[in-house]
Amino acid sequence: GIAQVNALAAELAKLNVAIAAATNRGHKPNDLLDQRDELIRQIGQQVEVHTVMGPDESASVFVGSGQTLVLGNAAHRLVAMPDVNDPTRVAVGVNIGGYTTPLTTEAIGQGLIGGLMRFQDNDLSAARNQLGQLVAGLATALNQQQALGLDLQGQPGSALLRFTDAQALPAATNARDGNGAYLASVSLAITDASQLKASDYRLAVDPANSSQYIVTRLSDGEEFRPVNNGDSLDGFTITIGADAPQPGESFTLKPVSRAAGDLSLVLKSPRGLAAANPVTGVVNPANAGTASIAALDIEAAPVAGYQALTLSFTDDAGSYELLASDNSVVASGSFQAGQPIRHDGIALSLAGLPRSGDRIALAPTTHPAASNGNALRFDSMAQRLLIDGETVGDAYAHALADVGVRVQGAVAAADTSATVAARATNELTAEVGVNLDEEAARLIQYQHSYQAAAKLLQTAQTMFDTIIGLGR
Template identity: 45%
Template structure:
């Protein structure tokens, strides 16, 4: 009887230590398996058997095989890894975008300076063909750099779009894997033990999911784990996955957003709920950083091209006879993008209400009025049903500033145009005054003679003048080529700046006359005279230096020798140092002055640099936190080969001791048999 008990003890001990050796070997084999958690054989005493001499132990039983696991550390590692993935995705894209705006001679700012500087030689030699050709060459180089930068931004957008699509496909695959594992785990749980390897595989799949989207999990009694994203949107519910889809932005089809296909119903996920994962980082880059860069580039392009073309139109070119200048640069047109969720227009669904180019025809448009006042922003127009009919809410998306507008309202350098059919209540439109400006930028003038270097008007000061007044600048302010040219005579009536003016036609007949007053620092403008001047070919602004005296006479007439005049060339050169970018009208006569082109490009570089540095710092910090969380999890669940080697020796010795116990039991049994005479 004693020998049998000893045999039973030995067998139990051998089985237990063999199981421990098997688990240790499994740990060693999977030491480098991603997501594997260390497993341990849990042993339990088999209890005792009562005898008259007391309770004698019956050995050991294998209770179960457990895995090293911490719910808190697992969640912490997943969340921190998700944040790090978002920061990394955004940082990598910003690094690419930074290359679009190079420094030094390769930059757009340098090309703009070279273009304006080329007008120096034209101003010195207005009739010189080679100087004019240099201006055209520099203009072409500037336009080419604008177009190249816009093309690179479009390429980056295409890359982001493709990466979002691929990431969503990966999420769907992982969600399906989690659902399958949930089903297998729930079935295995019925046996009363945890399927450790399946649990590890599920945790690893959720960890990989966290790299794409930040997820939260809720466990169920059957062992399954439901996965949620975006503050509560189900991704996996038990054994049923939800399919994610890439949906086009409601305004801009070139951009993608994250959507959910819930039983055939497509819904767009609010971006503000996507707080982690590479998809969130890509969407943030696409919707914020890339939009800001495109708008800053477009603002610079619009300001330069708009002012240059406008000044070109105010001058006379080198053709015979001289003509008012044609445009030098062509830019991409401003755009109005209706929301895909807008109501039907005139009974036709928005999705099919298109023009010949396949673009939705909006009932909203915009017209650039003052290029110097354009801001680096998109705008959203909303048909707010709480406002009176014909009024709309316009929000500048760069800073969230809102105002009420109607048809013809002037905002930040552009005019809002609303035509019939009027937008329905709650319709939305995305207005892009400058976002597409640099796209397809090109020089449109090829003939050097087309450069309008001459001013259409010239000033003369009578020889008999006694004051010190001289011209500090005479510039055309508007041109009406179909109107007749008129000459002006300004006669000062006292020493305080009061004067009389007279307009005459080509026959020297008086057309209109009046009086005005000049003060130091203020120009004399023909379009400000009272009574208003009749339609004339050129309106102009004369800036004086010195002080006129009573009886002094100034004449303004059409330029007689346009080929030798450099007035408009000087005006175009002056744009180099003028604040033509980003001027703001704040109302009540308050104006925020604009900045020069070179300063504007420097601001672009600074803005992109700040974004890159901020993203890099966030990436470094979140990566460090994620690595610390992973290390804490690995310390808890990872396999230490030195420790496993020690356990291998421990369990080997225990197994050998158990085998020795069986040997002793066998010897005792043999002795008993011999004693019994068997």
């Protein structure tokens, strides 16, 4: 990691001093040069580097787009820092002389640190947004359905789950006041959880009109323009604060990425589960037709509260009037088979055919323990399109499949990198390393040459001794 790179860089700077001193004395410090190359190799395992060798054999190491990590006897430090645009993410920079220069993930390149940065920016971000999209969509739908029912005490259901709301995070370069607080502010509110996307967004001032904004969906790069204060997109609404962002300022919008982080169960008692329908329907036993109640659903809380109503059919063709308790007509229409009759958030589905004079009474539920209408609506949520046009089951399967594809891609990339690294190591070893078999063969060859030379000397000595003996 970063600490290891800093330790290796400091060691390399010290080694540069020793190498330069030996080289300047006319020596070839092969052992020190081997240590230098090994340190550079270990740094390269963490972050992509570029090296320049000096005339004294000292190594200068550069990272990113040319930022200095080691120069002669000076070693600079990599530092972890909050991302300029998104403080919830970690960025890497080079600290030179007390000034830190951020490095982009692309500039960091290959190596362990580069891999971790790409995982954070791509894989982890996508998985967090997909999980947050699931949580926000399902938790919102559960809470909404809970609020439409009655618990055992006859009270409207309270929230089941709680999760972190959508957030708008200012860029670190945005203007601040004297206390360090950001001047401009932006807030988000989820308005339709079923339309939320698994993505973060970037909001910036429109260069063509400083009172309007450009919002970019980061998952696919799609731009929304112009965006005004109070506009909605992808299931959330953007509200600009009293101090609007100025040209050059930006905000990272996070509708769903934090939703799963602190998801918690709010309702602790099972008696608080709103299983009962707040409205009960009763078919008049004297009806002449075959119409019966197939379903009585509450789609939204009525504006004026739940009131006693009577559905009265005025002819055999299905025309009806909806009567209040004083027999005044509050709505009218014509029943169509397969289509529910809707009024003020109530959806009544019928089976069979009504006849003229048939009546169905609708009244507030007085015995919630005997009703399970809202529990049936909870059960039907498995078939409803709650997550960006998909059911919860399908969206969950797609999220798992995406994670699986990313894992397989990472494994394949790791295997490819390992193969390339092994080939490079073999080529380096072939160029500068020692082949034991070859060296053994050469050793035998030199041994034979030595023995032949020794035999030659021995023969020459014998000849000289013989010649000297003849002269006597």
